[in-house]
Structures are given as structure tokens and as C-alpha cells.
Amino acid sequence: MNWQSIRVVMIKDIKEIGKNLQFWLPTVLVPLIMAVVLPVVVSLIFSRAPLNSLNTGSWNAMFKRMPEALQNVFAGMTQRQAMVFIFANYLFKPFFLIIPVMVASIIAANSFAGERERKTIESLFYTPVSDLELLMGKVLAAFVPSVAVSWLAFAAFVAAVDATSFPLFGRLILPTVPWVLLLALLVPAVSFLSLAITVLISARVRGFQEAQQIAGALVVPILFLVFGQVIGLFILDAGAILAITVVLAVLDYLLVKIGAQTFSRERVITQL
Amino acid sequence: MGYAIETDGLAKTFAKAEALKGIDVRIPAGTIFGFLGPNGAGKTTTVRLLTGVLKPSGGQARVLGLDAAADSTEVRRRIGVLTETAGNYERLAARDNLVIFGQLYGLKKVAAVERAGELLKFFGLEERAMERVETFSTGMKKRLLLARALIHEPEVLFLDEPTSGLDPEAAHHVLELIKGLCVERRRTVFICTHNLDEAQRLCDTVAVIDAGRVLAQGTLKELEEKLWSRAEVVVELEEVNARVAGAVSNFAAEGRGIETAAGREAGGSEGVAAAAAAANILRIPLRSHEQIPDLVAEIVRAGGRIRAVQPVKHSLEEIYMKLMGGGGDELAKH
Numbered sequence: 211m212n213w214q215s216i217r218v219v220m221i222k223d224i225k226e227i228g229k230n231l232q233f234w235l236p237t238v239l240v241p242l243i244m245a246v247v248l249p250v251v252v253s254l255i256f257s258r259a260p261l262n263s264l265n266t267g268s269w270n271a272m273f274k275r276m277p278e279a280l281q282n283v284f285a286g287m288t289q290r291q292a293m294v295f296i297f298a299n300y301l302f303k304p305f306f307l308i309i310p311v312m313v314a315s316i317i318a319a320n321s322f323a324g325e326r327e328r329k330t331i332e333s334l335f336y337t338p339v340s341d342l343e344l345l346m347g348k349v350l351a352a353f354v355p356s357v358a359v360s361w362l363a364f365a366a367f368v369a370a371v372d373a374t375s376f377p378l379f380g381r382l383i384l385p386t387v388p389w390v391l392l393l394a395l396l397v398p399a400v401s402f403l404s405l406a407i408t409v410l411i412s413a414r415v416r417g418f419q420e421a422q423q424i425a426g427a428l429v430v431p432i433l434f435l436v437f438g439q440v441i442g443l444f445i446l447d448a449g450a451i452l453a454i455t456v457v458l459a460v461l462d463y464l465l466v467k468i469g470a471q472t473f474s475r476e477r478v479i480t481q482l
Numbered sequence: 483m484g485y486a487i488e489t490d491g492l493a494k495t496f497a498k499a500e501a502l503k504g505i506d507v508r509i510p511a512g513t514i515f516g517f518l519g520p521n522g523a524g525k526t527t528t529v530r531l532l533t534g535v536l537k538p539s540g541g542q543a544r545v546l547g548l549d550a551a552a553d554s555t556e557v558r559r560r561i562g563v564l565t566e567t568a569g570n571y572e573r574l575a576a577r578d579n580l581v582i583f584g585q586l587y588g589l590k591k592v593a594a595v596e597r598a599g600e601l602l603k604f605f606g607l608e609e610r611a612m613e614r615v616e617t618f619s620t621g622m623k624k625r626l627l628l629a630r631a632l633i634h635e636p637e638v639l640f641l642d643e644p645t646s647g648l649d650p651e652a653a654h655h656v657l658e659l660i661k662g663l664c665v666e667r668r669r670t671v672f673i674c675t676h677n678l679d680e681a682q683r684l685c686d687t688v689a690v691i692d693a694g695r696v697l698a699q700g701t702l703k704e705l706e707e708k709l710w711s712r713a714e715v716v717v718e719l720e721e722v723n724a725r726v727a728g729a730v731s732n733f734a735a736e737g738r739g740i741e742t743a744a745g746r747e748a749g750g751s752e753g754v755a756a757a758a759a760a761a762n763i764l765r766i767p768l769r770s771h772e773q774i775p776d777l778v779a780e781i782v783r784a785g786g787r788i789r790a791v792q793p794v795k796h797s798l799e800e801i802y803m804k805l806m807g808g809g810g811d812e813l814a815k816h
Contacts, residue, residue, distance in 0.1 A: 218585040222571070229573040229614075332568035333630075335535045337586040338559040475535050480496060482567065 215339045219347025223321045224355060233316055240312060241363035244305040246370050249298070253374035256293045280445065291378055298371045298383055303392055303446045304435035309363055310401040311432060314356035315425035318405040321348045322412035323421035326482060335475045345473045349405060356401040364393050388448045396451050399458035404428050406465035413472050413481070484547075486511040486638050486670035487532060491541030494527050501527040503694040504541055509687065512668040514660065516675060516685035518802060524694040525674040526565070529640050532672070533563055546637055559588065562636035564627045566643055572616035576607055576626050579615060580633055587634035594633070601629035620647040628656060632663075639663065642674045657684055682798035690805045697805045706796050709804050713771045714794035717778075718763045720787040729784035733777050734766050765794070 227233045273281065273292070284292045325331040334344060368384045375383055408425040415421045438444050487509040494502040502524045509515040517525050530536040532543050534554025543550040545557045570579050577598050584594025602608045605625040615623060624647055631639060644660065645653035657680065663669040675681050681688055682702065689699035698705055719726060766777065771793045778791060796804075 214588075215586055218582055222574075222582045225578065226571060226573055328572070329567055329569045330571055332535075332565065333570075333583070334586070336533055336558060336561075336563040336565075336568060337583065338555045338588065339586055340555060476537060479530065479535055 212339070212343055215337075215343045216347040216350065219334070219339065219344060220351040220354070223317070223348055223351030227317050227320050227351075227355075230320065233320065236316065237313055237359060241309050241359060241366070244302070244309065245363040245367040249302065249367055249370045250374055252297050253294055253371055256297065257290055257375060257378040277445075280447075294375050294378060295383060298375065299386060299388070300439055300445055302367070303389070304432055304439060306360060306364060306367075306392060306397065307400050307432045307435065308429055310356045310360045310397050311404040311428050313359050314352045314401045314404040315408045315428060316422060317352035317355060318348075318408035319412055319418050319421035319425055321351055322409050323415055324418035326412070326478065327417040329482075332479060332482065335479060341474050342470065345470060349409070352405040352408075353398070353401055356405070357398050360397045360401070361393060364389070388446065388451055391448055391451045391455075392446065395455040396458070399455050399462060402462045403458050403465065406462060406469055409469050410465065410472065413478070484511050485509060485544075486513075487515070487543070487545050487672065489528075489532075489541065489543045492528070492531060492538055492543050493540035494524075494531055494536060495539040501694055502531070502538075505691070505694075505696045507689055507696060507699060509670060509672065511670050512664060513686040514664050514671040514673065514684050516673050516681035516688035517691065518675065518678065518681060518688055518798075519691035520806070523691045525691060526567070526642070528691070529563070529565065529642065529672070529674065533561060533640060534558055559634075560636055561638045561640060562631035562634065563640045564631040564642060564644060565640070566646070568627075570615045570623055570626055570630070573614055575612045576615055576618070577602060577611040579626060580630055583630050584633045589634060597633055598629075601632060605629050621649060621652050624648055625652065625656075628659075636669070638670045638672065640672045640674075643676065644673060645675075645677065645680060653680075660684065678797070678799045678802055688798065690802060692806065698801075702798060702801070705801050709801060710796060713768045713773075714765060715768055715771070715774055715777065716763060716765050716790075716792045716794060717781065717788060718790040718792075719781070720762065720789060722762055722764065723785075725784045726781055726786035729780045729786070730764060730766055730777070733773070733780050734768065762789075 273284065284295065287295060325334075339347075364385075371384050372382045404425070407428060408421060411424050412421045415424065435446065439446060444450065485508050487507065489505055489507045491504040491506065492502060493500075493504045505524075505528065507515075507528075517528065519525055527536065531538050532545055532550050534550045534557050537551045546560055548557050550557050570576075571582070574582075577595075580598035580601060581591065581594045584597055585591060589597065599608075599611075602611045605628065607622060607625060607629070610618065610622070615626060618626070624644075628641075628644065631641070639660075641660070645656050648656060660671055660673075661684065664671055673681065673685065685702075687699065687701050688705070690697045698708060700708070717730075768774070768777065774791065774793060778788065781788060
């Protein structure tokens with residue numbers, strides 16, 4: 211295994227995607243809205259707005275539906291504090307899974323389907339880089355930025371929430387253990403899943419746009435998590451995060467095995 | 483002389499189509515080889531097999547003594563490739579393109595940067611080195627591809643249509659470079675081209691391929707001898723009298739008549755003078771060009787006064803057309 215080759219392929223792909231506006235717009239705007247704008251607005255509303263202007267009835271109903279263990283978390287909190295705590299710790303978690311899915315799939319679509327479309331992938335095939343090194347370089351080119359953008363967004367989110375909620379709590383409410391688990395385990399697992407699926411899609415479609423559109427469907431299962439959280443169907447606590455991570459890790463492993471078999475010079479070049 | 487490239491019954495079948503039907507090619511090291519044939523003949527498939535990008539369905543290819551399929555990584559380390567289907571990274575700067583490929587061929591970054599600088603200068607791209615390739619003209623992109631193929635100083639160079647899209651001056655520059663690589667640095671060059679004039683000027687040996695089979699290969703002279711069993715010479719005399727005509731017909735190869743140029747061209751010539759002049763030009767069939775000195779001596783002995791003697795040579799284009807017209811089938815049987 212030649213690490214220089216893997217690193218060069220990775221940096222090349224990242225440099226290339228970095229020159230593409232189609233990458234920067236969603237990669238900057240979506241995290242900015244999800245991790246900074248929305249939390250600041252919600253946090254300010256919950257901590258400053260007059261209580262009678264908020265629909266406190268439905269909040270009360272939601273508290274009552276919560277499991278007992280969770281109700282204990284809120285024991286001793288004022289209603290405002292509880293509301294800010296809920297959004298900061300539960301409602302926003304699934305958004306942080308949308309970011310890696312999106313970033314990983316845009317880069318992977320560009321790097322696999324896009325390179326085929328732009329007729330550059332054959333250039334790499336004539337170099338002494340092996341199929342596995344090429345695949346690893348390209349996978350890392352999607353994986354590393356995807357995790358990095360998610361972590362940066364989370365850092366911004368923590369800063370935004372803590373800054374706006376500190377006057378209400380008198381302490382920093384983020385980060386918490388489940389959040390750290392989500393960022394450390396689930397975000398990498400989701401990034402990997404997203405890029406592995408995009409690689410498989412890329413092998414079967416004509417171009418970058420098509421690959422990206424199909425890969426966009428990956429967001430759907432995450433939206434279920436969003437709604438599931440909102441309606442109180444389940445919560446993304448430490449246990450749920452670990453369980454989902456294990457399931458995804460198994461899926462990732464299987465997809466990598468399939469992906470590694472699919473990605474060979476001979477196979478890709480005969481599809482050109 | 484060692485061969486840089488040799489294939490034995492090299493064959494490739496894709497899902498439905500038989501792209502190569504067992505080709506045998508020998509290319510001596512340090513020579514320029516032209517691979518000629520129509521679109522879809524199997525040229526690109528051959529290059530992909532020789533570079534180890536595809537695995538053969540049958541037969542074997544050896545490049546620099548290595549098995550192109552089994553030792554493909556090592557083969558690719560020592561060859562450079564330029565093809566129309568393997569483009570530049572257009573969003574990246576010209577220099578980045580070269581440095582990245584230098585590193586992929588195993589150069590350290592510093593060495594890759596240095597080598598990229600030399601090549602950019604050589605190919606006249608120095609001033610645009612930091613600009614994105616998408617802003618370049620077709621000719622500049624081609625020169626960059628060529629620079630990329632040379633970044634690691636390969637021992638064998640595969641070039642697919644190296645001068646297409648270039649203006650005559652740039653094309654000349656590239657051809658001179660290819661010649662230089664071959665003569666001064668003993669590199670082997672494998673060129674796929676449709677440009678027969680270029681191939682004739684450049685290549686030491688050529689092979690003509692059609693429908694997955696090599697119809698003929700060799701030097702131009704060898705192909706000519708195979709395709710035209712007899713040589714011809716054109717002799718221009720001051721006057722063709724009976725003695726000279728007799729001497730020439732005794733000498734000429736049996737079974738073939740002597741033509742005067744007038745016989746061919748009278749219909750197209752515009753004046754009596756032109757026809758008369760053409761009547762003094764004889765096209766004489768011989769067993770081989772080696773007979774020419776004796777023929778000249780014979781004509782002089784018969785009192786003929788010679789103005790010019792020109793052995794008839796067939797161009798690569800004529801050779802190619804004859805092979806494509808069916809001459810190749812007969813050759814392939816031998």
C-alpha cells in the first residue's frame with residue numbers, strides 16, 4: 211500500500227471539488243443555517259419571548275409523553291430552561307446527520323461519476339496507482355471533509371447555543387455525552403454509508419448530477435429521525451446512537467466489500 | 483536488438499464483441515512504431531492491454547520484458563500515456579496537473595515541482611502555469627497532456643493522435659520532440675494515428691490493424707515489397723528512339739509492359755508540347771530497384787540521353803489503402 215499515492219489522490223479530489231461552486235453553496239449554507247442561524251433564533255425565542263406567547267400547552271403535553279427517565283432530566287428546570295434544553299439536546303441531533311450525508315454524497319458523486327463524465331478518470335488508470343489505492347484516496351477525499359464539516363458545524367452550534375442560553379442557565383449546557391457520541395461515532399458511520407452508496411450509484415449512472423440526485427434520497431431516512439424526535443416517537447439518547455452506529459457499521463462493512471469489488475480499472479473503463 | 487513491446491496472440495473479447503483477434507506485434511527498443519487503422523479497429527483496446535489497464539482474454543503482452551497483465555503496476559511506472567480519452571483536470575492549474583501526476587508516478591513533491599517547471603517551460607506554457615486548464619486552447623491542453631505523459635521520463639511512450647488539434651507549427655514541434663526522445667534518449671514510442679503523412683515521416687515501423695487483426699507490419703520498405711511484387715522506375719530521356727526502346731524492353735521485368743507517361747496523361751495534358759515531353763518519360767517495371775544502375779548503363783549504351791531517374795516509391799497512404807482494399811487479407815495468410 212503506497213500512502214503517498216492515496217494522499218495525492220485524496221488531495222487532488224479535494225482540491226478539485228474545492229473549485230466547484232456546486233459544492234461550496236450547500237456545504238457552507240446548510241451547516242450555517244442548521245448549526246448557527248436556526249439555533250440562535252430558537253434559543254433567543256425560547257429564552258426571551260413572553261411565556262404566554264408560546265404555545266405552552268403542547269409543550270406540556272409533550273413533556274408528559276416523555277419516558278420517566280427523561281422527565282427526571284428536566285426536574286428542577288424552569289419551563290423555559292426545559293424548552294431550550296430539549297431543542298439543544300434532542301431536536302437538532304438529526305440535522306447533524308444531514309450534513310455528513312450531504313457533503314459525503316456531493317464529493318463522492320463528483321469524484322466517481324464526475325471524473326468519468328469529465329473524462330479524467332482514465333488518466334489515473336494509466337498511473338502505477340493500484341485500484342485499491344485509488345479507491346481509498348477517493349473514499350478519504352469524501353470522508354475527511356464530510357466529518358470535518360460536521361465537526362466544525364457542531365463547534366459553531368455549541369458556541370451559538372451556549373452563548374445564547376448562558377444567561378438563562380448560568381452554565382454551559384453543551385456539549386453533552388450523547389452529542390459527543392453522535393459526532394464521534396454516528397457522523398463517521400453515516401458519512402461512510404453515504405459515500406459508499408454514492409460510489410455504487412456512480413458506477414451505474416451517466417454523470418455527476420444524476421448520481422447526486424439519486425444520492426439525495428439518502429436524506430429521507432434521516433428526516434424520519436427528525437420527525438420521530440419531534441413527535442416524541444423516540445429519542446436519540448446515548449443508547450440509540452450506539453445502536454444505530456453498530457447497525458450502520460455492519461452496513462458500511464458490507465458496502466465496502468461490494469464497492470471494492472465493483473471498482474476496478476477494467477470495469478470502469480469499459481463503461482466509459 | 484531487444485524488443486520493448488512484444489505480443490503473442492493478444493486477444494480481447496468484451497461482453498459481446500471480439501475486439502482483438504490475436505495480434506502479434508514486435509517493436510524494437512528505441513524505435514518509433516506507428517499503429518494505423520480505422521476507428522474501431524482495436525487500437526485503443528491494444529493500448530489498454532499493453533498498459534495493463536485491461537486484462538487480455540487470450541495471448542500475452544510483454545512491455546519492457548514485463549508481463550503487461552501480471553506486472554501491470556511496474557509496467558505503468560515505466561511508461562507514459564497520452565490518449566484523447568484521458569484528459570487534464572480542467573479546474574486545476576496546469577502546474578498542479580503535472581505535479582499531481584509526477585507524485586502519482588512516484589516522484590517526491592519537490593522533484594515533481596521541479597520537473598513540472600522544466601516541462602512547462604519546454605512546452606511554452608510557463609506563463610500560464612498557475613492558470614486553470616479550462617482557460618487553455620486545444621493546442622495548449624494537448625501540450626500539457628504530452629508534458630504529463632513525460633513527467634516521469636518514461637521508457638516507453640504511448641501516444642494516441644499526438645498532433646490532432648495542433649496548428650502546423652505546434653505539430654512540427656511535437657513531432658521533433660518525439661523524434662528527439664527516440665534518437666537521443668533511446669525511448670520507444672508507440673503512436674496511434676490517422677495521419678498517414680505524419681506516420682510516414684516519423685515511424686521506423688508500422689502495423690496496420692483492421693477489425694481486430696493486424697493486416698501487415700514492418701518498415702515502409704518491407705511493406706512495399708510485400709504489397710508490390712515488382713519495383714518500378716521512371717526514366718526521363720531527351721528522346722526515346724527505337725534503340726533505346728528496344729534496350730529498355732529487353733531489360734524490363736517480364737510480363738509487364740512499359741508505359742509512357744504520355745499514355746497515361748495525354749487525356750489530361752493541355753498542349754501538344756506537354757504530351758511530347760511526357761512521351762519521353764518511361765515507367766519501367768523491374769524485379770528490384772537494385773537493377774537501376776544496370777538499366778541506366780544499358781540505356782546509355784544504346785545512345786539514350788538521360789535527364790532524370792526516379793525509383794517509384796509508394797507512400798504509406800498507398801500502402802494503407804491497398805491493405806484496407808483487401809491486399810491485407812492475402813498478406814495475413816502468408
